[in-house]
Amino acid sequence: MPLTHEEILRYSRHLLIPEVGLNGQEKLKAASALIIGTGGLGSPVSLYLAAAGVGRIGLVDYDSVDSSNLQRQIVHGSSTVGKLKVESARARLLDLNPGIQVDTYNVPFTAANALEIAAPYDILIDGTDNFPTRYLTNDVAVLLGKALVYGSIYRFDGQASVFDARRGPCYRCLFPEPPPPGLVPTCAEGGVLGILPGTIGTIQATEALKLILGIGDALIGRLLLYNALDMSFDFVNLRKNPACRICGENAEIKELVDYEAFCGVPGHDHETGTAGAEWDLVAPELARWLTGENPPLLLDVREPHELAISALPGALNIPLGALAARLSELDSAREMVVFCKAGTRSARALELLVSAGFQRVKNLRGGINAWAREVDLSLPVY
């Protein structure tokens, strides 16, 4: 695909590198990449691929921009809060580079639509925020015979690799089974350093560009492990798992499966905030109960540093991770309401309490954030 004079000027700094040059820039113009997720990782990946002149970029996301996204999701802005993420990102990418094509898919990426959406693209890029969609994205790449540029983040730690089952291991070779629900916190629960997806996302964008240009050593068969606190970059040499269920010697997975059932969690990282209708209590109900004759004990299962953001007076704080070891501090005869930030950790705490014999427990649906929205408007939502 020949470049116009305007494009030659725009990409001048690329054309000066012998490894890219005019020929490489034409390859970028002819290339296509599908970015699954327009969040923390999808932001830098899409911005840099657009700036680099990748001719066709697909964006998949069903979500809208929220102000709590902007600490890291830099493709969006304050002016696009409330707008669809794919539209917010598309406008920004076309402002950065009007010469490219940006396709948007405002749908959840699921087993029902994933193969069809991904088929036309040369490269897939994983910017998802949950295990079901990660396994789905991996399986789509293996079944379609495409390279998948992987990235994943938590607090200060990031991982990146290139999975290409034709030439090396896939995600399932490393992690054959997802962790049991609740063992690995999402960013919505555990938080993430805002710059971390920038570091990992720009590495993913670099790998995507190298694959398109056919230069350098791709991260195939190697897993990069980054820690921002240590400022350490470690590499692990990977190998194909002969027992891998989708790319091993006796691969049995020939089509997409039910990934939410496989992982036991929903395909998004929004907090559901519920422990099930019979266990839930809504904030206004709790407010009435607390002013009545027999108020319940309030059990706050958040981390101690979260109490500085918002707190309920008189609540006992036992972080979820310490609860199993501190059950003796609780009176099982007394009625109790468990809460956290948004109701996910407290739902897990409730499960633990019920299995330990506590019966008179309720979950504050939506957590202290729901309380802040519906009862005490002086408290912040975080």
Next chain:
Amino acid sequence: MKTKILFFATLRDKTGTRATEVELAPGATLANLKEMLIAQFPALDAQLMQHCLAAINHEYRFDADEIPAAAEIAFFPPVSGG
């Protein structure tokens, strides 16, 4: 034989450390080491350890693999954020 252990991501939060050293019997496997670490660090969940990726001297290895002398073992949990 002395063996150096490195923890990453959530494993650091759970163990409260990024590195430790253990004494292993010759012929010990990764599975043996995992059992030992779970006993040593009560906050390490046995299920989570089963789902971690383990590397011996920067090479991805499986549970049945033996640990050589003077090895450095690293454990990486899956992370899901994006």
